[in-house]
Amino acid sequence: MQSSVHVYKGDEIARYGFGDPHPFGTDRHDVFHRELAAAGLDDGIHYAHPRRASVDELSLFHTADYIDRVSRMSKDGKGFLDDGDTPAVKGIFDAASDVVGSVLSAADKIMHRDIRRAFVPIAGLHHAARDRAGGFCVFNDCGVAAEYLREKHGLRRIAYVDIDAHHGDGMFYSFEDDPDLIFADIHEDGRHLYPGTGAESETGTGRARGTKLNIPMAPGAGDSEFREAWRRVEEYVRSAGPEFILFQCGADSLEGDPITHLCYTEAAHAEAATSLCRIADEHCEGRIIGVGGGGYNRRNVARAWTRVVQSFVAAG
Ligand SMILES: [Zn+2]
Numbered sequence: 001m002q003s004s005v006h007v008y009k010g011d012e013i014a015r016y017g018f019g020d021p022h023p024f025g026t027d028r029h030d031v032f033h034r035e036l037a038a039a040g041l042d043d044g045i046h047y048a049h050p051r052r053a054s055v056d057e058l059s060l061f062h063t064a065d066y067i068d069r070v071s072r073m074s075k076d077g078k079g080f081l082d083d084g085d086t087p088a089v090k091g092i093f094d095a096a097s098d099v100v101g102s103v104l105s106a107a108d109k110i111m112h113r114d115i116r117r118a119f120v121p122i123a124g125l126h127h128a129a130r131d132r133a134g135g136f137c138v139f140n141d142c143g144v145a146a147e148y149l150r151e152k153h154g155l156r157r158i159a160y161v162d163i164d165a166h167h168g169d170g171m172f173y174s175f176e177d178d179p180d181l182i183f184a185d186i187h188e189d190g191r192h193l194y195p196g197t198g199a200e201s202e203t204g205t206g207r208a209r210g211t212k213l214n215i216p217m218a219p220g221a222g223d224s225e226f227r228e229a230w231r232r233v234e235e236y237v238r239s240a241g242p243e244f245i246l247f248q249c250g251a252d253s254l255e256g257d258p259i260t261h262l263c264y265t266e267a268a269h270a271e272a273a274t275s276l277c278r279i280a281d282e283h284c285e286g287r288i289i290g291v292g293g294g295g296y297n298r299r300n301v302a303r304a305w306t307r308v309v310q311s312f313v314a315a316g
Pocket of ligand 1: 166
């Protein structure tokens with residue numbers, strides 16, 4: 001087993017985006033990788049190459065009708081995949097499949113014990129539902145990865161932890177009644193921000209009622225409010241006993257993001273990453289994948305994601 005953290009890099013995932021002036025541009029990948037290269041972590045990281053998810057793999061989470069629809073619209077490159085946030089740009093099917101495939105590649109390496117930790121920028125497309133796009137997200141890489149880890153690697157209890165400013169509705173509602181999908185999400189209160197969901201009272205349904213953790217934050221919340229909320233996440237994830245951790249570390253919860261109103265610094269992302277590595281070491285042989293998620297202030301994206309990778313490296 002290598003102690004290095006595998007960080008995914010390549011044009012295949014860089015081109016997932018919607019061009020100017022859409023906030024989810026295709027420059028986010030390079031902005032991050034420039035900052036990471038300057039951080040002097042070369043001994044601790046290895047650059048890994050994206051791979052494409054197959055339609056069969058996408059089908060573990062998404063419906064066949066929806067996959068067909070994205071494929072068709074991606075050829076024409078016209079219109080929207082949702083109500084107006086996510087344009088059907090040409091080639092988006094392949095780019096979105098490459099993002100998913102990279103997370104599955106990381107999952108395979110970790111499950112084969114080649115490595116323990118990986119980071120995939122651009123992934124963490126948490127608004128996509130099983131049958132539709134949403135909020136700049138075409139395919140839900142974490143949703144596919146959770147199903148893949150179960151189907152291909154025989155795991156059951158997957159933890160999904162999300163500190164993006166937006167509620168991870170595509171993950172929450174897709175697994176709302178599944179008690180084995182351990183879900184914790186700190187996000188800006190849905191009364192002030194898209195997608196409007198994720199109230200504290202949303203704790204799961206059916207057999208999963210009372211098993212999920214949503215923590216809405218008031219606009220303007222900073223690091224001290226985050227730390228307070230994080231203590232609850234830490235306790236919850238630890239007591240849930242995960243077999244694998246997926247960490248969506250969206251950088252749009254940092255101060256200065258153009259489309260949200262939270263005010264953390266990148267220290268929040270670093271501390272959360274360190275804490276999750278500790279829990280992963282205690283419960284699941286260190287297995288964790290970080291996915292970049294949102295973030296529309298380029299400087300924040302570069303810094304927050306780099307701090308997450310640094311924390312993974314430092315955790316050993
Ligand atoms: Zn977001």
